[in-house]
Amino acid sequence: MDALSHAGGPFGRRPSVPIAGEARMSDYLTVQEVAERMRCEHRTVRRAIRAGHLEAAMIGGRWLIRDDAVDAWFDSKRVAPQTPRRERSLAPRRHTTADPNRRGSVARLKAIEGSSGG
Numbered sequence: 001m002d003a004l005s006h007a008g009g010p011f012g013r014r015p016s017v018p019i020a021g022e023a024r025m026s027d028y029l030t031v032q033e034v035a036e037r038m039r040c041e042h043r044t045v046r047r048a049i050r051a052g053h054l055e056a057a058m059i060g061g062r063w064l065i066r067d068d069a070v071d072a073w074f075d076s077k078r079v080a081p082q083t084p085r086r087e088r089s090l091a092p093r094r095h096t097t098a099d100p101n102r103r104g105s106v107a108r109l110k111a112i113e114g115s116s117g118g
Contacts, residue, residue, distance in 0.1 A: 028064040037070065048073060
């Protein structure tokens, strides 16, 4: 058995061939990369990590975030489209009849003024 096969490769490193199911380093993003991808400040990303909204791991003094965790964070922030509101006319509303019982109507104010003995 030679020295190369014993250590798992030259210089004691594992071969760089990915194993099935094993995550590659390209599957992980730094805080700055997430911020650039999401077009936000790095502080926003760090705040989401601290709050538990964005799954991350501190490895070697740096936060590493899985690509799919960023997608999940994005999906959690999506809002449902609002139903379009019925457009209101800019013209003032006109009431055809003067109803003294209608709250805030001029007819009601006149009726109040008339009843106060004015």
